[in-house]
Amino acid sequence: MTVTSVVGLQWGDEAKGKIVDILTDTHQIVVRYQGGNNAGHTVKFDGETYKLSLLPTGILRPGVTAIIGPGVVVNPAALLGELKSLEDRGVKAANRLLVSDRAHVIFPYHMLEEAVLEKSRGDSKIGTTGRGIGMCYRDKAGRGHAIRVGDLYHRDTFAGRLKDIVAFKNTILAALDPAFQPLDAQTILDEYIGLADRLKSNVIDTTAYLHKALKEGRNILFEGAQGSLLDLDHGTFPYVTSSNSSGAGIHNGSGVPARSIDRMIGVVKAYTTRVGGGPFPTELHDATGEHIRQVGREFGTVTGRPRRCGWFDAVASSYGGRISGADVISVMLLDVLDDLDEVCVCEAYEIDGQRVTDFPSHVEELQKAKPIFRKLPGWKQNTTGARKWSDLPPNAQRYVETIGELMDRPVAYVSVGPDREQTIVR
Numbered sequence: 322m323t324v325t326s327v328v329g330l331q332w333g334d335e336a337k338g339k340i341v342d343i344l345t346d347t348h349q350i351v352v353r354y355q356g357g358n359n360a361g362h363t364v365k366f367d368g369e370t371y372k373l374s375l376l377p378t379g380i381l382r383p384g385v386t387a388i389i390g391p392g393v394v395v396n397p398a399a400l401l402g403e404l405k406s407l408e409d410r411g412v413k414a415a416n417r418l419l420v421s422d423r424a425h426v427i428f429p430y431h432m433l434e435e436a437v438l439e440k441s442r443g444d445s446k447i448g449t450t451g452r453g454i455g456m457c458y459r460d461k462a463g464r465g466h467a468i469r470v471g472d473l474y475h476r477d478t479f480a481g482r483l484k485d486i487v488a489f490k491n492t493i494l495a496a497l498d499p500a501f502q503p504l505d506a507q508t509i510l511d512e513y514i515g516l517a518d519r520l521k522s523n524v525i526d527t528t529a530y531l532h533k534a535l536k537e538g539r540n541i542l543f544e545g546a547q548g549s550l551l552d553l554d555h556g557t558f559p560y561v562t563s564s565n566s567s568g569a570g571i572h573n574g575s576g577v578p579a580r581s582i583d584r585m586i587g588v589v590k591a592y593t594t595r596v597g598g599g600p601f602p603t604e605l606h607d608a609t610g611e612h613i614r615q616v617g618r619e620f621g622t623v624t625g626r627p628r629r630c631g632w633f634d635a636v637a638s639s640y641g642g643r644i645s646g647a648d649v650i651s652v653m654l655l656d657v658l659d660d661l662d663e664v665c666v667c668e669a670y671e672i673d674g675q676r677v678t679d680f681p682s683h684v685e686e687l688q689k690a691k692p693i694f695r696k697l698p699g700w701k702q703n704t705t706g707a708r709k710w711s712d713l714p715p716n717a718q719r720y721v722e723t724i725g726e727l728m729d730r731p732v733a734y735v736s737v738g739p740d741r742e743q744t745i746v747r
């Protein structure tokens with residue numbers, strides 16, 4: 322039996338989906354445990370490209386059971402839409418998906434509330450994906466206005482509670498936004514009852530299912546969404562997502578104890594990207610940043626926004642590795658740096674004249690951080706055909722080794738292109 326987890330150690334989009342896809346070859350169950358359809362995981366194989374958002378990426382492998390765990394927030398219409406688009410492409414997915422009855426449900430008012438909140442923050446807006454993720458988690462923590470997947474099947478109680486919740490939300494939204502048109506509880510109820518009916522055969526107690534699977538010795542893979550620096554408790558608050566997107570989220574989001582995990586794989590890009598607001602010490606505002614964006618096709622999967630690009634930040638990524646407990650790291654998108662004369666790695670920050678290697682806990686400290694770079698020679702060679710470590714040019718090897726050393730973790734995988742085959746296993 323092997324229990325593996327794949328977690329992003331930066332601000333998301335580290336190419337977790339690609340590593341998950343590779344590992345599902347040897348795992349029978351794949352579990353999403355946090356986040357929702359704010360995630361966007363792209364996978365390429367056999368000349369096809371798949372983009373998954375709420376569905377675990379592992380569902381693309383025939384025979385794999387995909388689980389949406391208790392810690393995920395579920396937009397049922399988005400979920401069914403994604404399932405349909407896979408089925409339309411010949412991926413029989415619906416009968417392999419299990420959704421936790423404990424997971425919380427996203428409603429249309431969550432998106433509306435998020436838009437109002439973001440607008441009220443002006444220039445300091447978080448730059449969310451607009452999917453209602455944070456507002457659903459807010460209702461979960463607040464309890465009074467939360468509805469879980471299992472509640473959808475207790476019709477009378479659900480109908481009564483939804484009526485009260487919609488009345489409350491209408492009052493708040495009307496007070497905040499003069500253009501707001503009140504929502505009709507009955508319309509939402511009818512829609513969600515229809516969606517719940519379609520999902521009924523997929524909904525179970527996934528926690529009990531996973532405990533049984535552990536007992537039977539099945540191989541389980543936990544698929545992280547977002548990244549460690551977007552973690553609600555440990556990330557660059559408030560410029561974070563609303564779930565525990567570091568390794569910390571696995572236990573609470575799945576019901577599987579952290580000690581069951583045999584191998585934690587931390588995923589990093591060979592550089593750094595970030596979508597949305599918040600501090601980013603190694604961000605590049607020059608031609609090199611634009612080069613990385615174009616070569617790496619750094620545009621958001623979910624919102625299409627250009628991703629902010631910068632040099633690899635070992636202070637930030639090492640912190641991500643420590644909070645997530647990464648045993649090994651996987652260095653992705655190395656090929657994007659192929660054409661550069663020189664590559665830089667941030668090994669420390671200078672804050673108020675001091676050299677700092679601990680990642681600051683306050684966003685204003687991080688905003689002041691000036692990166693101290695280690696400069697390395699580029700390799701000026703196409704690496705996309707490399708299939709083993711010795712295929713990589715010496716300067717590319719040196720660059721990857723430097724990342725591993727600064728992060729104090731062995732590099733287990735190096736990725737040199739989006740395809741399954743473009744992966745070096747060490």
Ligand code: GDP
Nearest residue numbers: 334335336337338361362363654736737738739
């Ligand atoms: P995730 O959210 O962490 O799964 O990452 P995304 O899918 O949002 O972003 C990673 C992007 O990089 C996707 O478009 C992948 O197809 C692509 N990709 C993955 N690995 C590599 C690589 O080694 N090189 C290049 N050039 N692209 C890659």
Ligand code: IMO
Nearest residue numbers: 333334359360361448449450546547562596597
């Ligand atoms: P994957 O799984 C990168 C960012 C948003 C925003 C912040 C909060 O593809 O790595 P939210 O909608 O979650 O409330 O937005 O988090 N964000 C991501 N950035 N990759 C993601 O997912 C992200 N999911 C959310 O851009 O800054």
Ligand code: MG
Nearest residue numbers: 334361362622
């Ligand atoms: Mg992504």
